[in-house]
Amino acid sequence: MARFAIVFAVVLAALFAAELTPPVQSAFVVPWTAGLVRLSAGLIGLFDPHVATLGKILLSTTNGFAISIEAGCNGVEAALILVAAMLAFPAPWRHRALGILAGLMAVQALNVVRVVSLFYLGQWNVAAFEWAHYYLWQALIMVDVLVVWLLWIRTLPRAR
Amino acid sequence: MAAVDPDPAARPVNAAPPRIATLVLRIGLWLVPSFAAWYLTARFHGVAAGEAAHALMAILKPGLVSALERQGSDLVFVTTLLVHPAPGETGVLVTEVNPLLYTYGLPLFVALMLATRASGWRIAAGAALLVPFQAWGIAFDLLAQVGIRAGPAVSVQAGLAGWPSEAIALAYQAGSLLFPALVPVFLWGGFNRPLIAALAGSRQRGAGYASEQTARAAAPRIGSSPRSQQ
Numbered sequence: 001m002a003r004f005a006i007v008f009a010v011v012l013a014a015l016f017a018a019e020l021t022p023p024v025q026s027a028f029v030v031p032w033t034a035g036l037v038r039l040s041a042g043l044i045g046l047f048d049p050h051v052a053t054l055g056k057i058l059l060s061t062t063n064g065f066a067i068s069i070e071a072g073c074n075g076v077e078a079a080l081i082l083v084a085a086m087l088a089f090p091a092p093w094r095h096r097a098l099g100i101l102a103g104l105m106a107v108q109a110l111n112v113v114r115v116v117s118l119f120y121l122g123q124w125n126v127a128a129f130e131w132a133h134y135y136l137w138q139a140l141i142m143v144d145v146l147v148v149w150l151l152w153i154r155t156l157p158r159a160r
Numbered sequence: 161m162a163a164v165d166p167d168p169a170a171r172p173v174n175a176a177p178p179r180i181a182t183l184v185l186r187i188g189l190w191l192v193p194s195f196a197a198w199y200l201t202a203r204f205h206g207v208a209a210g211e212a213a214h215a216l217m218a219i220l221k222p223g224l225v226s227a228l229e230r231q232g233s234d235l236v237f238v239t240t241l242l243v244h245p246a247p248g249e250t251g252v253l254v255t256e257v258n259p260l261l262y263t264y265g266l267p268l269f270v271a272l273m274l275a276t277r278a279s280g281w282r283i284a285a286g287a288a289l290l291v292p293f294q295a296w297g298i299a300f301d302l303l304a305q306v307g308i309r310a311g312p313a314v315s316v317q318a319g320l321a322g323w324p325s326e327a328i329a330l331a332y333q334a335g336s337l338l339f340p341a342l343v344p345v346f347l348w349g350g351f352n353r354p355l356i357a358a359l360a361g362s363r364q365r366g367a368g369y370a371s372e373q374t375a376r377a378a379a380p381r382i383g384s385s386p387r388s389q390q
Contacts (some may be wrong), residue, residue: 001353003344012338020333068299072337089360136266142268142341143187146348150180153360158278 008088015080021114033074036108051119053155059117065123067115073133075111075141079104082145089149099152103145110144129149178276180359186275194267194274206259210235212295213302215274220299224306224318226252235259237302241317253314255305262297262340264298269344276352286347291376293343297335298354304332 018024041053050062059066071076071077081104086096114137122129178186183302198205213235227238234256241253266287273283305381307328308319320328349356 001350008326016334016338017330019283020330071333077337081338135199136260138341139195139264139268142345143184143191143272145186145346147180150183150356150359152248153356154180 004154008084011087012080012084013015015084016077017068019076019080029071029074029076032076033069036074036112037069038117040112040119043112044116058115060119060123063123065119067119067122069115072138073111073115078107078111078141078145081142082107085145086151086152093152095152095156099155103148103152106148107141107144108117110141114141128138178355181277185312187271188273190274191267194271195264198267198270199260199262202260203230204265205263206230206233206235208291209263209294210261212291213298215359216292216295217302220286221303221318221320225302231256233258233260235298239306241306241314242313253306253310257298257301257305259294259298259335260293262301263265265294265340265342265344268341268348272344272348273351276348276355278351282351286344286351289347290343293335293339296331297339300328300332300335303328366368 006041019029034053037053037056037058041051041058044051044058050060052059052061056069057066058069083100086099086103118129118133118137121132188286207230210228211232214225216239217225217237224239224241225237226240229236237255237257239253239255242250243253254257256369264304269286269290273286306318307315307325312321315325321342
């Protein structure tokens with residue numbers, strides 16, 4: 001546990017600090033966030049044509065309601081936590097790589113659900129939007145990270 | 161008189177860890193009442209986080225905060241910084257912080273612990289361990305308002321211009337983006353190491369989980385009558 005905690009903290013601190021630097025923001029975080037917005041808009045467009053995007057902004061052309069995907073909502077921090085947890089836990093590198101790949105997809109899939117749900121929740125009720133945005137979805141995304149990690153450690157080969 | 165079982169986790173349980181699907185279902189079910197209770201009692205648990213943040217501020221920047229007041233569930237920090245809202249007018253800078261932004265990990269932690277049938281004292285101990293991290297978030301929210309968002313005149317007056325504002329920005333990001341949701345999950349993991357080891361699939365570790373559960377079930381209970389131990 002102590003080894004896991006130390007490695008996890010060091011890896012997470014390094015990844016988090018790197019994420020906040022301007023080069024990583026411009027090369028990865030900003031394009032990633034724009035891609036998340038486009039993906040969310042594409043999914044919404046399957047059943048609702050009244051949606052538009054502008055960079056990191058998702059906009060309803062019906063009523064003008066818009067949400068801007070900021071840090072904490074783009075799933076990057078959740079992804080960093082998952083990566084740090086998988087790197088810190090003793091496992092073969094092949095399992096780590098597969099776990100990170102599948103885990104990131106699972107976390108981002110739920111994050112798209114979060115963005116789409118908040119887009120409609122905000123158009124319905126701003127108070128409900130803020131409650132879900134600031135508190136509930138943050139917790140649910142972390143539960144998702146935990147569940148993905150638990151599923152991953154269950155697939156690891158048994159120690160001999 | 162019937163014996164009182166103080167620790168539900170000590171009841172005899174199967175040696176095998178719970179299925180993850182079952183665990184997820186339990187977490188989901190406990191999240192609803194946990195969040196409801198947390199929101200309805202915000203005025204009370206916000207006091208602990210607010211007072212801890214006030215104490216932390218006295219360490220981080222002594223003399224910056226003169227008083228802590230409440231406005232609903234919001235925390236109102238009265239600073240010693242002078243501002244001039246209009247020509248000829250002078251006042252002190254007052255900043256508000258919504259503590260719920262930093263305490264929502266509490267219902268998450270409670271739901272996780274209840275989903276794994278943790279005892280009350282473990283939940284209380286974990287909730288207490290969350291407070292310093294909640295205080296961190298609140299204190300650096302306040303410092304970010306004073307040292308960054310209020311503008312250069314205020315940050316210079318507060319002595320937070322230059323590199324301190326960079327450090328505040330980093331600490332604020334950690335306190336708002338990482339700690340609130342991560343620390344509860346990490347604490348839950350600390351309280352459930354045998355479960356995690358069993359899930360990892362190691363025979364040795366899995367046996368450890370089973371033996372701990374068995375030992376818990378066999379151990380004398382505090383408060384049990386002699387008859388109940390026979």
